[in-house]
Amino acid sequence: MPIPSDALTALRAAFGERLRQDEPLARHTSARIGGPADAFLTAQTLDDLRRAAQIAWAYSLPVMFLGGGSNVLIGDAGVRGLVVHNRTSRVRFEGARVIADSGVATIGLARRCIRRGLAGFEWAIGVPGTLGGAVFGNAGAHGGDMQGSVLHVDVATPQGDVRLSNADLAFEYRSSIFKRQPRPAVILSVTLALAADDPSVIQARAESFNAQRKHSQPPGATIGSTFKNPPGDYAGRLIEAAGLKGARVGGAQISSKHANFILNVGGATSHEVKALIDLAREEVRRQFGVELELEIELVGEW
Numbered sequence: 503m504p505i506p507s508d509a510l511t512a513l514r515a516a517f518g519e520r521l522r523q524d525e526p527l528a529r530h531t532s533a534r535i536g537g538p539a540d541a542f543l544t545a546q547t548l549d550d551l552r553r554a555a556q557i558a559w560a561y562s563l564p565v566m567f568l569g570g571g572s573n574v575l576i577g578d579a580g581v582r583g584l585v586v587h588n589r590t591s592r593v594r595f596e597g598a599r600v601i602a603d604s605g606v607a608t609i610g611l612a613r614r615c616i617r618r619g620l621a622g623f624e625w626a627i628g629v630p631g632t633l634g635g636a637v638f639g640n641a642g643a644h645g646g647d648m649q650g651s652v653l654h655v656d657v658a659t660p661q662g663d664v665r666l667s668n669a670d671l672a673f674e675y676r677s678s679i680f681k682r683q684p685r686p687a688v689i690l691s692v693t694l695a696l697a698a699d700d701p702s703v704i705q706a707r708a709e710s711f712n713a714q715r716k717h718s719q720p721p722g723a724t725i726g727s728t729f730k731n732p733p734g735d736y737a738g739r740l741i742e743a744a745g746l747k748g749a750r751v752g753g754a755q756i757s758s759k760h761a762n763f764i765l766n767v768g769g770a771t772s773h774e775v776k777a778l779i780d781l782a783r784e785e786v787r788r789q790f791g792v793e794l795e796l797e798i799e800l801v802g803e804w
Contacts, residue, residue, distance in 0.1 A: 504540070505540050505541055505563065505583065505584070506561060506563070508561060509557070509558075509561035509563045510541070512557050512560070512561065513541060513543070513554075513557055513584070516553050516554075516557060517543055517550075517553075517554070520543060520544065521541060521542070521543050522541070522542045522543070523540065523541055523542070524538045524539070524540070525538060525539045525541075525542035525585070526538050527539055527542075527568070527571075527576050527580065527581065527585065527802075528576075530568060530571045530587055531568075531571035531572070531574065531576060531725075532570065532571050532572040532630060532723065532724065532725060532726070533571075533572075533575070533723050533724055533725045533764075533766045533770070533775070534723045534766055534770075535575065535576065535725075535766055535770055535771065535772050535775065536575075536576030536577070536578075536580070536581075536772065536802070537576060537577055537578045537579050537580030537581070537772075537802060537803070538580040538581075539566075539580055539581045539583075539584070539585035540580070540581070540582055540583055540584070541583070541584045541585070542584075542585050542587065543584065543585070543586050543587065544586075544587045544589050545586050545587065545588050545589060545590060545605070546589055546590065546591075547590060548590055548592075548603060548690050548691065550586075550590075551567075551586065551588065551590065551604075551658065551688050551690060552658045552663075552688075552690070554584065554586045555586070555658055555686075555688045556658075556660070558583070558584050559660045559686050563583050563584055564581075564582055564583030564584070565583055565584045565585075565586060566581055566583070566584070566585045566586070566801060567585075567586050567588055567634065567688050567689075568585055568586065568587050568588065569588050569604070569605060569631055569632030569634050569635035570607065570608075570630050570631035570632045570635060571631075572630040572631045572635070572725060572726045573631060573635065573639060573641075573725060573726045573727075573797065573798045573799060574725065574798060574799045574801055575725055575772050575775055575776070575798055575799070575800050575801070576772060576801055576802045577772050577800070577801070577802035577803045577804040578771050578772045578773055578804075579802065579803035579804065580802055580803060581801065581802040581803070582802075582803060586688075588604055588605035588632060588634055589605050590603035590604060590605035590606070590690075591603055591605060591606055592606075592691075593606055593611065593614065595618060595620075598620060598695065598696045598697055598698055599653065599693060599694065599695060599696070600615060600620065600623075600693070600694040600696060601691060601692075601693050602633055602691060602692055602693075602694070603633070603690070603691050604632060604633050604634030604637075604655075604688075604689040604690055604691060604692060605632050605633070605634065606632060606633050607630075607631070607632055608626040608629050608630070608631055608632065608633060608636050608641065609626065609627060609628065609629065609630065611623065611626070611633065612624055612625075612626040612627045612629075612708070613627070615694075615696060615704075616701060616704045616705050616708055617701060618701070619698055619699055619700065619701040619704065620696040620697070620698065620699070620704075621696060621697050621698070621699035621703075621704050622646070622650070622651055622694070622695070622696040622697050623646075623651050623694060623696055624646075624704050624707050624708040624711065625642065625643050625644045625645065625646030625647070625711065626641070626643065626646070627708040627711050627712055628643065628711060628712050628715040629641055629642075629643050630726065631726075633689075633692045634688075634689040634692070636648050637652060637655055637671065637678060637680070637689055637692055638678055638680045638681055638689070639676050639677065639678070639681060639797070639799075640673045640674065640675070640676055640677055640678050640681075641676075642676070643711070643715075644711045644714070647673070648673065648678075649668065649671075649673035651694050651695070651696070652668050652671065652673075652692060652693070652694060652695075653667075653668060653693045653694060653695040654666060654667050654668065654670075654693050655671065655689050655690075655691065655692050655693070656689075656690045656691045656692075656693075657687050657688065657689055657690060658687065658688045658690055659685075659686060659687050660686050663690065675730065676730050676797050681799075718759070718760055719759065719760050719763060720757040720758075720759040720760055720763050720765060722765050722766070722767070723765060723766040724757070724763050724764065724765050724766070725763075725764060725775070725798050726763070726797070726798060727762050727763065727797050727798075728762050728763065728764055728779060728782070728796065728797060728798055729741075729762055729782070729794040729795060729796060729797055730794075730795045730796070730797045732792050732793075732794065732795075735792070736762070737761075737762045737786075737794055738760050738761045738762035738763075739761075740786045740790055740792060740794070741756065741761035741762060741782045741785075741786060741794075742761040743789070743790070744782070744785040744786050744789050744790070745785070746761060746781065746782055746785060747761045749778060749781065750767070750778075751774045751775075751777045751778050751781075752769075752770060752771065752774035753766060753767055753768045753769040753770030753771070753774060754766060754767070754770040754771075754774040754775045754777070754778050755767045755778075756778055756782065761782075764778050764779070772802075772804070773804075776800070776804075779796070782794065
């Protein structure tokens with residue numbers, strides 16, 4: 503279904519030639535997979551995010567906000583409505599507090615915090631994506647997560663901007679209130695509460711985390727961790743025990759290094775990745791009686 507002409511006119515009036523139609527989303531995802539967006543806009547500022555969201559809400563136009571493109575599998579048929587690529591990038595340091603736009607890359611911010619001697623976010627040194635996406639999914643690694651780092655977030659809603667505290671975000675394992683209770687909202691900025699420490703000590707921890715990640719996780723085009731770890735176990739261990747390491751469908755392959763990662767080894771489609779997801783779920787359920795829950799988000803048309 504094409505975008506209504508009045509919505510398209512409003513978007514063109516606000517953003518001009520910056521608005522693109524039928525943009526292939528594979529260009530903007532870490533796995534290089536995804537069909538076209540009906541309309542696509544890159545937001546460089548928080549005002550861009552607000553304006554795009556308000557127009558979409560005013561015209562009841564579906565809108566998706568895309569950060570680093572990790573932890574998301576976009577259907578081969580693409581996404582209806584508007585996709586806003588969040589490339590906002592401002593960062594402010596106020597003592598041990600960090601105020602950063604939601605489009606800021608987590609890895610880059612972790613490096614900046616380390617250089618400034620701010621501890622508490624170095625766990626993100628190898629975690630791809632953006633701050634907004636990290637809040638959405640309560641990203642975490644090496645014993646740390648967003649719940650332990652976030653003071654509050656500023657959010658645009660149809661009624662105006664609101665500030666949500668850490669408690670308001672209702673973080674759970676790889677989840678937040680945004681993920682469990684979708685609502686018209688877009689995360690604008692994130693404030694982190696960190697602590698002063700010796701930069702060399704923080705850097706040593708970060709290097710240890712990176713070494714662990716390189717040893718255990720595969721390089722290449724991947725969505726990220728496919729499944730959440732079930733209580734008391736690891737999704738990768740279960741998938742490997744089910745005999746699926748290296749299993750392949752078309753251009754998609756379960757990593758032979760870490761079975762909770764699915765790689766695009768050449769021209770993979772979302773349907774091929776989904777086939778491996780279904781296979782892993784079915785075999786782990788059949789062999790071990792464990793129901794694997796997705797960590798990644800399936801979006802768009804299938």
